[in-house]
Amino acid sequence: MAEFNQNHFALFGLPEQFALDSTSLDQNYRRLQSEVHPDRFASASPHERLHSLQIATQVNDAYATLKNPTARARYLLQLQGVDTQEESNTAMPADFLMLQMEWREAIAEASEAEDIPALEHLLKTIRLEAKVLQEQLHIALDENKALHEASAAVRKLAFIDKVRADIEQAIIKLED
Amino acid sequence: MALLQIAEPGMSAAPHQHKLAVGIDLGTTNSLVATVRSGMSNVLLDEYGHALLPSVVRYLPDGKVEVGHKAQAQQSLDPQNTIVSAKRLMGRGISDIMDIAHLPYRFVDAPGMAQITTRAGVKSPVEISAEILKVLKIRAERALGGELTGAVITVPAYFDDAQRQATKDAARLAGLTVLRLLNEPTAAAVAYGLDNAAEGVYVIYDLGGGTFDVSILRLSKGVFEVLATNGDSALGGDDFDRRIFCWVLEQAKAPPLNAEDTRFLLTRAREAKEWLTDHMEAQITYVLTSDEARGEVINLTLSSGQFNALTQPLVSKTLSAVRRALRDANLTVEEIKGVVMVGGATRMPHVHLAVAEFFGQDPLTNLDPDKVVALGAAIQANILAGNRGQDDLLLLDVIPLSLGLETMGGLVEKIIPRNSTLPVARAQDFTTFKDGQTAMSIHVLQGERDLVSACRSLARFELRGIPPMAAGAARIRVTFQIDADGLLSVSAREQASGVESHIVVKPSYGLSEDAIINMLQTSYASAEEDKKARMLREAAVDAERLIEAIANALSKDGETLLDVQERLAIEQEMKQLKTTIQGNDARAIQTATEALNKATEAFAARRMDVTIHQALTGKNLKTLEI
Numbered sequence: 001m002a003e004f005n006q007n008h009f010a011l012f013g014l015p016e017q018f019a020l021d022s023t024s025l026d027q028n029y030r031r032l033q034s035e036v037h038p039d040r041f042a043s044a045s046p047h048e049r050l051h052s053l054q055i056a057t058q059v060n061d062a063y064a065t066l067k068n069p070t071a072r073a074r075y076l077l078q079l080q081g082v083d084t085q086e087e088s089n090t091a092m093p094a095d096f097l098m099l100q101m102e103w104r105e106a107i108a109e110a111s112e113a114e115d116i117p118a119l120e121h122l123l124k125t126i127r128l129e130a131k132v133l134q135e136q137l138h139i140a141l142d143e144n145k146a147l148h149e150a151s152a153a154v155r156k157l158a159f160i161d162k163v164r165a166d167i168e169q170a171i172i173k174l175e176d
Numbered sequence: 177m178a179l180l181q182i183a184e185p186g187m188s189a190a191p192h193q194h195k196l197a198v199g200i201d202l203g204t205t206n207s208l209v210a211t212v213r214s215g216m217s218n219v220l221l222d223e224y225g226h227a228l229l230p231s232v233v234r235y236l237p238d239g240k241v242e243v244g245h246k247a248q249a250q251q252s253l254d255p256q257n258t259i260v261s262a263k264r265l266m267g268r269g270i271s272d273i274m275d276i277a278h279l280p281y282r283f284v285d286a287p288g289m290a291q292i293t294t295r296a297g298v299k300s301p302v303e304i305s306a307e308i309l310k311v312l313k314i315r316a317e318r319a320l321g322g323e324l325t326g327a328v329i330t331v332p333a334y335f336d337d338a339q340r341q342a343t344k345d346a347a348r349l350a351g352l353t354v355l356r357l358l359n360e361p362t363a364a365a366v367a368y369g370l371d372n373a374a375e376g377v378y379v380i381y382d383l384g385g386g387t388f389d390v391s392i393l394r395l396s397k398g399v400f401e402v403l404a405t406n407g408d409s410a411l412g413g414d415d416f417d418r419r420i421f422c423w424v425l426e427q428a429k430a431p432p433l434n435a436e437d438t439r440f441l442l443t444r445a446r447e448a449k450e451w452l453t454d455h456m457e458a459q460i461t462y463v464l465t466s467d468e469a470r471g472e473v474i475n476l477t478l479s480s481g482q483f484n485a486l487t488q489p490l491v492s493k494t495l496s497a498v499r500r501a502l503r504d505a506n507l508t509v510e511e512i513k514g515v516v517m518v519g520g521a522t523r524m525p526h527v528h529l530a531v532a533e534f535f536g537q538d539p540l541t542n543l544d545p546d547k548v549v550a551l552g553a554a555i556q557a558n559i560l561a562g563n564r565g566q567d568d569l570l571l572l573d574v575i576p577l578s579l580g581l582e583t584m585g586g587l588v589e590k591i592i593p594r595n596s597t598l599p600v601a602r603a604q605d606f607t608t609f610k611d612g613q614t615a616m617s618i619h620v621l622q623g624e625r626d627l628v629s630a631c632r633s634l635a636r637f638e639l640r641g642i643p644p645m646a647a648g649a650a651r652i653r654v655t656f657q658i659d660a661d662g663l664l665s666v667s668a669r670e671q672a673s674g675v676e677s678h679i680v681v682k683p684s685y686g687l688s689e690d691a692i693i694n695m696l697q698t699s700y701a702s703a704e705e706d707k708k709a710r711m712l713r714e715a716a717v718d719a720e721r722l723i724e725a726i727a728n729a730l731s732k733d734g735e736t737l738l739d740v741q742e743r744l745a746i747e748q749e750m751k752q753l754k755t756t757i758q759g760n761d762a763r764a765i766q767t768a769t770e771a772l773n774k775a776t777e778a779f780a781a782r783r784m785d786v787t788i789h790q791a792l793t794g795k796n797l798k799t800l801e802i
Contacts, residue, residue: 011792030399034570035791036784038599038660042355042560045725046773047780053659055788057599064596168503172624175496 007079008062018073018141020066029063069134070157073141073150082147084154096156099129103163111170119171123164130160195325197355197561198316199363199553202305202329202343204263204412205385205520207231208547209312210554211320212563217367217551220319228546229315231385233307234258235296243311255280255439257294261414262308264386265290265301266346267338275418278442280435289342302346309350326353328557330549332387333359334407334576336622337634337664344661353717355560357661360384361391362402362573363552364518368543369395370555370569376513377403379501381531381539382549383494384519386412390498392505392512398569404504404595405576406497411490413449413521419486420445420478424460428474434466441474452480453523484526491530498534504595515539520546573598575658579634582619586628591656594624601657605671612644618654620664639668708762715765716757722769723750726776729783737782749775 009016012028034040036059041052065071074084092100103126110118133153140150198220201208206228210219219227226245234247235257242250251258259281265273270285282293291300309329316324329352331343340357347354361380368374374395382389389407393400421442424430433441441462448458457479464472502508515531517539522528531539543551556571574595580588581604591602606616616639623631642650651671658664726746734743749772756768 013792030396030401030570032791033572034399035787037570037572039356039556039560039570043562043721043725045722045729045776045780047777048725048729048784051780051784053599053657055784056660057601057657060597060600169624171503172500175499 008066008075011059011062012066014066016076016079018069018076018138020072022067025063025066029059032059069130069137070154070161073137073154073157076141077147077151077154080147082151084151084158086155086158089155092156092159096159100159100163107163107167107170111174114174116171116174119167119174123167126160126164126167130157130164133157133160195561195563196316196320196322197325197327197554197557197563198312198320199328199358199550199555199557200309200312200330200352201360201363201550201553202263202308202331202346203231203385203549204261204387204414205231206546207308207312208550209316210547210550211316212554212558217554217558219547219550220316222315229308229311230260231263231308232258232260233262233304235294235299237295239296241296241307243307252436252439252443255435256282257296258439259292259294259299259304261386262301262304264410264414265292266305267336267340267342268301278418278421278438280438302342303349305343305346306349309347309352313350313352324352325561326355326557328356328358328363328553328560329354330358330360330363330553331662332382332384332407332409333361333389333391333402333405333573334387334409335662336409336577336632337662338632339409340662344663354661355557357663358553358556358571359389359391359402359405359573359662360387360549361389361405361518362393362400362571363550363556364516364543364548365391365393365395365400365552366555366569366571367548367552368516368540369400371543374514377507377511379498379512379515379535380518381494381498381515381522382407382518383521383527384412385521386410386414388412388494388497390494390501392501392507399572400569401572402574402595402597403507404501405574406501406504407576408493408497411493413446413519415490416449416487416521416524417442417445419490420448420460420483423478423482423486424474424476427476430464430472430474431466431468433464437462437464437466448478449483449524452478452483453525456480458483480525487524487526491527494527495530495534509535512537516543516548517541518545518548573660573662575600575662577622577632578624579656579658579664580621580623580631582621582628587626588621588623588628588631592658598662599657599659601655603653603655606639606652606654607648608642608645608650609647611647613647613650614642614644615640616642616652618666620656620666634664635666637666637668642670712760712762712765715762715769719753719757719765719769722772723753726750726772729776729779733779733783733786737786738779742779746772746775746779 007016012025014021014024033056036052036055038049038052038056041049065075077084103122106122107119110122133156137150137153140146140153198209198211208219208227208229210217221227222229229244230248232244232247232251234242234250234254236242247258251260268290270276270283270290273290276283284291284293284298286300289300289302291298313324327347329343329347331340344354344357361382364380364382365378377392377394380391380393387407387409388411389405391405392403394403424441424445444460444462448460451458457477460474460476460478462474464470464474512535515535515537517528517531522545528539559569574597575592576594578590578594579592580590583589591604592600606618608616618637618639620634620637621628621631622634625631639652642652652668653671654666654668656664656666730746738746753768753772756765
């Protein structure tokens with residue numbers, strides 16, 4: 001499968017950059033899956049069914065990577081040979097750490113008070129914070145080629161994604 | 177292979193034999209079968225004109241099995257041998273079954289799945305469901321006048337791996353070829369979307385007899401893309417009955433009931449619920465028969481207001497799931513173009529009202545909520561069987577619950593998040609903990625919680641045959657693949673030495689392969705059919721399917737993708753297999769099938785390359801035809 005040695009951007013016919021034409025991505029994704037999805041091979045031979053499963057899986061993986069801003073940035077850096085060190089490098093600027101602590105406290109308080117609207121509000125705040133970081137990533141990756149700066153932004157976004165997941169968990173717990 | 181069987185431009189396609197394929201809605205309360213005829217999806221009726229087959233199975237004293245209306249009519253008189261709502265037990269252990277005290281069955285906690293003692297012996301929910309599927313299969317074959325190529329069977333979107341596997345096993349027991357397990361809300365979306373040429377983001381609110389699903393889909397030019405799904409695989413119309421039932425017990429201060437009274441009162445509760453759909457109050461009257469309370473009369477009036485109050489917590493639970501799905505899809509209520517109601521339980525006026533209020537729009541009910549799932553499944557079955565119609569559609573569904581692995585301290589680490597589009601796979605590397613370690617155990621779980629104890633245990637895998645190395649030196653890559661049916665398979669490879677590990681798969685839930693083979697054999701015996709003859713037929717059907725697939729592939733790409741020698745080699749194996757099918761040696765047919773399969777390996781790879789190339793360069797096969 002020579003085609004799959006090419007990267008995710010080429011697979012969907014998109015330029016290798018952080019800024020994303022999501023309409024083209026969606027359209028090309030659907031077009032690709034229309035050809036390779038296992039449903040197209042329901043009555044084919046076992047080998048063709050297996051190939052189709054593997055390829056459709058790869059197309060889904062590529063799509064999910066590009067669709068998610070954090071994963072897309074991480075992938076772009078990886079293509080440049082930069083490891084984002086999300087496991088090893090946990091050093092964060094003091095102001096970001098403060099923000100983290102504030103969020104954590106707010107989650108604990110709202111959970112204690114069983115205040116779902118407060119948690120929903122917090123989700124919105126955090127989404128805005130993520131937007132700011134994504135804008136920084138766009139400039140760092142597409143304009144300035146500032147890979148280290150981009151790497152730091154990805155680490156922050158990964159943190160934010162985790163906080164988001166925790167808030168969602170807290171809401172689910174309260175709703176049950 | 178619908179898309180690949182395309183004629184040269186300007187030439188008409190070769191006459192194509194219409195394959196008999198059906199969609200089956202295997203419901204908690206009722207089951208249906210539908211098929212596409214002359215381009216229209218239709219529900220098939222039984223000889224009395226009924227579309228709905230009550231999902232009730234009764235084991236009779238003479239050894240026969242009754243399914244449907246007749247069994248339902250007897251359920252209160254013979255509660256221990258008449259199984260209703262078996263779907264709620266699929267892939268479930270006794271500890272998972274809520275309200276088990278109110279069920280009039282004699283349960284046996286078997287490894288893998290709860291079973292029920294009946295006068296016909298101990299039956300698993302898989303066998304009970306298979307009885308329902310058999311009846312629908314016969315109904316379809318009678319109506320269509322031939323043997324079925326295959327069936328699409330629907331499952332609640334929120335079914336986990338164990339429940340899906342159990343459903344597939346039931347189909348196998350019933351002698352059905354499963355073309356695909358399809359999520360019920362997605363099936364409903366297909367029927368609705370095609371009927372209304374809908375485009376945009378839709379919510380499917382599916383409250384069935386025993387399960388609740390909500391799916392959010394984006395419909396765009398024949399592609400049905402599930403953005404998020406949520407639900408509760410143990411919440412449905414049955415639970416509304418049970419709330420009434422408990423209210424009756426409370427009001428009447430009744431002593432403990434016997435199985436018969438329990439079943440009768442549950443039926444009265446259901447009737448009251450249905451009555452309240454069009455009336456302001458319902459009368460519940462019953463004379464108890466148990467020794468402690470013989471002759472005691474229950475006579476109560478339930479107003480619709482009381483009923484709504486009793487069941488409001490259930491409705492709220494469904495709306496919580498809707499909110500979670502919206503959050504996962506990153507959507508707000510305002511972005512939803514329409515809400516489609518599915519499932520008989522959505523007929524309850526207060527459910528309808530709650531959904532309308534939540535979305536700020538009146539839900540769509542123009543397709544019969546009882547039939548829409550089967551109708552959609554039939555459309556998908558028709559396409560998968562290879563009958564090319566106008567409905568060129570593609571369904572992209574998701575995994576409903578996250579998949580994770582047990583790590584230190586009883587915690588779960590998620591490896592595939594919920595709502596990932598299927599098929600999906602994730603490779604995870606493991607290493608050894610001790611010097612010379614040659615085996616390790618991996619525990620796969622499904623669920624959203626962090627604790628192992630709060631998630632469903634899917635399987636424990638043992639990796640054996642790891643070459644002895646220093647601790648931490650081995651690198652074992654385990655790949656978790658979830659296919660388009662939402663079913664998990666696992667493979668492992670030791671990276672450093674290249675040794676393919678021998679994996680022992682021990683499912684924590686569901687039936688083992690041995691158990692299924694055992695049931696298959698028992699069912700052959702009871703059908704008084706020779707086991708060998710059945711094995712032979714199964715082998716021959718598989719072989720014929722392969723021959724047809726290869727013949728199609730050869731006629732399309734044989735000239736361009738194979739040289740003369742390669743083509744001859746394949747044709748040789750095909751001839752061999754055709755000859756073997758004429759004989760009566762099942763094993764020989766299997767061997768010859770495998771040989772043909774192997775001979776076409778390279779051909780299959782080349783054909784896929786061409787498909788991908790065409791897809792990538794944008795030369796869509798569909799546009800080539802025009």
